[in-house]
Amino acid sequence: MLIKLIIRNAFRHKLRSLLTVLGVAIAILAFGLLRTLVGLWYLGVEQSSATRLVTRNAISLVFSLPISYKDRIRQIDGVKQVSYGNWFGGVYINEKNFFPNFAVEPQSYLELYPEFVLSPEQKNAFLHDQRSAVVGRKLAAKYGWKVGDLITLKGTIFPGQWTFVLRGIYRGAQKNTDETQFFFHWKYLNETLKRTVSRRADQAGFYMIGVEKPELAAEVAQAVDATFRNSLAETLTETERAFQLSFVSMTEAIMIAIKIVSYVVIVIIMVVAANTMAMTARERIAEYATMKTLGFGGRHIAAIIFGESIVIAMIGGVIGILLTYPAAHGIQEKLSQFFPVFNVSPMTVYLDLLAALTVGVVASIFPTWRGATIGIADGLRRIG
Incomplete structure (x- = not known):
């Protein structure tokens, strides 16, 4: 019953929920593509053989x-x-x-x-x-x-x-x-x-x-x-891995900037999702108070709000992950001279899911606390 209530509440305001899902999906898509780009930058390093050396002019x-x-x-x-x-x-x-x-x-x-x-x-x-x-x-x-x-x-x-x-x-x-x-x-x-x-x-x-x-x-x-x-x-001889790293190090600052941007994207969508959940919780304060009069405890209210946030975030995350694959294929087709391989790794998918889950958890913290601790009299007295 509680799960059914969570799902129905998540999409009670369809437009608001769909926009939030879309925002999370776009953020996860951007995060996944940026993390894939960073991973590919180091692909030559990761694929280097431990039994190969490169000798060049010193x-x-x-x-x-x-x-x-x-x-x-x-x-x-x-x-x-x-x-x-x-x-x-x-x-x-x-x-x-x-x-x-x-x-x-x-x-x-x-x-x-x-x-x-x-x-x-x-x-x-x-x-x-x-x-x-x-x-x-x-x-x-x-x-x-x-x-x-x-x-x-x-x-x-x-x-x-x-x-x-x-x-x-x-x-x-x-x-x-x-x-x-x-x-x-x-x-x-x-x-x-x-x-x-x-x-x-x-x-x-x-x-x-x-x-x-x-x-x-x-x-x-x-x-x-x-x-x-x-x-x-004179010569300079180094492992293939070290040789590849010498090229990667030239653009290390760019890679760090891309990593920072990928995290900023997630933080921004956290703020947006938290605002949406706070707005939703504020509108339903009277409902939560009524539920408490019917025997629902604070943990039930918390579970509903928390679950609603997780459902919205994870749906957006899954959509973002699904969109990452055609987007990566399109990038590889258009920019193959720069990115000969643009495959989304399983680790990137795991990071996407973790990012979506983090968005859902962080966005629900304040609304969950507010809904679970509101007094019945204060909640029934509140309008809007």
Whole structure:
């Protein structure tokens, strides 16, 4: 009976209740999207392998390293695999069509990144065609590319028109694997540079190192940097996680601001919901007093008011969560070059539910106390 009364009271003033539900839903939607954005900003860090190291020029990532370093790195104890590559920085047709594209040593790179899954036929075709390229499934879908298509990128770091044959479309081994990248043969880039800008040839922008065991990562990193200390191109070697964090740290202030905004949104809707519940309780003071004369205790009144607030908040929360999924899909479709993966994680859903529950609880505190403690005579004497 009490539950039925709570539900009926929650929607006695339909317009007011619907507007409150809508407000909570929009707040939870905004909160969920902002928390998803923050989570995705750290996605590269979370997906980093404990057995992969990144070696770059100690001065800056924009400076390259001699390709001859690979043989010396291979000789270091604990090193299992070495690959290398360059950030290419090309664009498709115009600058608006930007996506991550790399020139890599294909065999070792694919071995170091098993999360990029290619069929055996496509992998074999890619490895044996120097002008070939591999792209992620989402990137291929965006531009309508098919295996066998010719794709021309306009170079920015390496000027010119670069044409590739698409030999493979990879899929991610996990749901959150980036499927918007473009890989081609480092040798194709290098041979072209030898003919055009020879001083830029035989250089690698980075080395990817696979270590035998995660516990050897720090020792191997120190050994690599010690090998090239006092050389013309000293190195900085760090775990893949630390490498990703170095980029994330550049925007740490922005992430903190987004987190603060997400909490402010919830606080605002708390105030709105609390005002609505206070208004409702004030209008029903006489009713609560009448209920007390019929034998309802203060705990019954408190349960009704508290339950009403929770029902409204949780309905709004559930609607907000349901709206988050199509909204996230729309963001990924429109802004795939910035957010190649925009999946709502289970943790975000749990935080949404917790936020909605918090709104309901906080909004009901004062009205619940007021309704439960009002005296019968004072309540019956009150009008409005």
